[in-house]
Amino acid sequence: MTDLATRVAPPRLTGAAQALLGYAAVRALGLLALALWSAARDKSAYTLLTARWDSLWYTRVAELGYGYEVRLPNGDIHSNLAFFPLLPWLERLLHTATPLSYAGAGLVVGALASLAAAWGIFAVADHVYGARAGLCAVLLWAVLPVGIVQSMAYSESLFTALAAWSLYAVLTGRWLTSGTLALLAGLTRPVGLAVVAAIWVAGIASFAGRRSAAPVNGAHGSEHAPAHAPDTPGDGASAWRRAVGMLLAPLGAAGYVLWVGHHTGKGPLGYLDVQAGWRNGFDGGWAFARFVAAKFTSFPSALAGVGLIVGVGLVVWLYVVCVRQRQPLPLLVYAGVVTALALCASSYFGSKPRLLMPAFPLLLPLALALARLRTSRSALVLGALAVGSAVYGAFWLNGSGPP
Template sequence: MTSEIRPRLSAGSAAVRVGVIYLVARVVTTAFLLLAAELSGFDSRFGPEPTLADFVLGWDAQWYWLVAEVGYPIELPLTDSGAVAENAWAFMPLYPQLAKIVALPFGTFAAGAFVVSIVAGYAASLVLFHLLRSRIDDTAALWAVTFFVAGPLAALFQVGYAETLYLLWLFLALWCVVHRRYVWLYGLIPVMGFTRPGVLAFALFLGLFGIWRWFTRRREPLPAREIVHIVALGLLAAVVGFAWQAIAGLLTGDSGAYLATELAWRRNWIPGEAVFFPFEGFLSATAFWFGAVWHLPVELGYIVLGASVLAVAAVLLFVPQVKRLGVEVRLWSASYVVYLLLVFFPQSSLFRLLVPLSPLWGALALPRSNVWRGGVLVACLVGQWWWIYNMYALGNVIWQVP
């Protein structure tokens, strides 16, 4: 949809080029993981001399393995104080079940999880290229993919997390919206919703997109069938977004089972009875990090939080490179940020939860300077090593949780 006519890569050439970039990035990430294994010691969560398979099954991957092998608890586990303890209901079923099936020829869940993550990661990278090339040229889109696959969170392509599978569905869904292929979304939204949390952000996105389409209908005709699709898909995304809570409540007999499970993790940072209301997570976390941990004025934390929100809004509204990516990417990014502000308790996992904003890599790829693009790539690799070193070589304090 770019106004400039440029030579385009064929689908086959694009698949090969993205594949080469992806393969090189995976070799680099593997080298980083091997180095992290060498540096892992007795104080590390993984102990001395862990293997790559240990990393694949580290952290949340243990929960996915548990879901695949045991399923979900019908009776919620409780702590000594009687509160709901951490349990498998916090993790959606599609990724672990798919990994379990893929693992059958290999005999281990770790192998299945690795294959699903790395294959889905390549597919997501290819879809991201096609999503971005709708707005920017092929060279910039390839650079954006490079930043994506070599970025600070690149280890997720090779460990037992559901992120890459979710990103595949998400990028496909965004591509469908950009190209007005709404019918495919009736299948993509449910698989997205049962891969990991976040489909409610897509419901908000569809609502905002529908409003934008209404106000721009003179520039781009808005037929009745498109209105029906947008409204129906928004409702579907909202229903899917709450479906897992309903399923958990039905099977456990506790209507608040899912929410209580999610809040169980928050007690790792703030002991006591956890409560939820919109924006509460960011407000209480700001007081915790600035006051209890960093010993800074809590008021300063609220100022930083407010300024950060305004800065993100300004970037999405006014930065030319971001505007070049199209209204769909900008509305999705805004919707996802609002979703995080509403429901998330920010801690070190925030870096991982920002990965669905990956289409914004396209904005950093737009400047044509090789110095700039090379500098961004170096920053990505430095960030990747920092993240792997802290989360896998160390992983022994509260801010080293992926």
């Protein structure tokens, strides 16, 4: 039987080109705002993008390998083993092949990965809802308040690129490609487990003969249906391709976690001890709930507490809308796991917006709504959001920044 991969057209290049141009324009605006703001404060925008916070840890891994750690006065140990290896591997490769420094290589990898992520988001949204919604989804991802991270030497863009294309591959029946990309996503961030979960659920559903992706049934009938309905993951794909793709998917994350356990001598779950040294873990959201509740001890901080509650409510509401619109099952599983891991982490509460950034399927209901507006209106909305995102990103990165 002919593999579905040979019968599914690639994402439409004209629409993808428009999406990438729009994405590049938004990111250029953000970088311009950052450069102007940093210059006014006598800071280096390049240093903010490449040599602070996580980007500095990745650069050290690329240059010196694993084994570096910082012992804090309270006894905590911050080990660079907490950082997954794919981004520093790519930084080292580019540094070796070019005159770029490790930091410069990280910036280039991040920039290229962000374009690949934007294209992958377009591919998924185009497949489910059509090219216009795909364009809007890419631009919404670009104008996120923390969108400046997409231009940093961070791993979010690289992970989102691998996740988006892995999801597109499973939606179109390319199981080996999907599993390979999931393997690489698992070498990029711990949340690579979300991609693995999406592939496994889709694979199990296809083996069970259930339809795991359906057209959207909107409030106004057929006009809400996708431009081309998602294919059922697994249709036309042989059982062995599905099985091999599912087996490949977890190898990246599992391989690194097991290596860390062996390297530290603490057994298969040694990576959890490394994370504990950063006071990071998964507690079902209890620590985050206490963090939000503590904001209501005084009036000024209470406003921040209200903002946090509204933000979490918006994320949950968007996921409910995704479910009600019957997004393909792999997208629902992926977005659900990314959201749960981000909101239920026990530390680094200021990082939660950044940790949610890879959950791009949450943007699809908003993209679909924008796609139905007149072009002038959707352009006005996205333009205003782009300016706001650029200003906020410059302010944020020159202030507390992404921890």
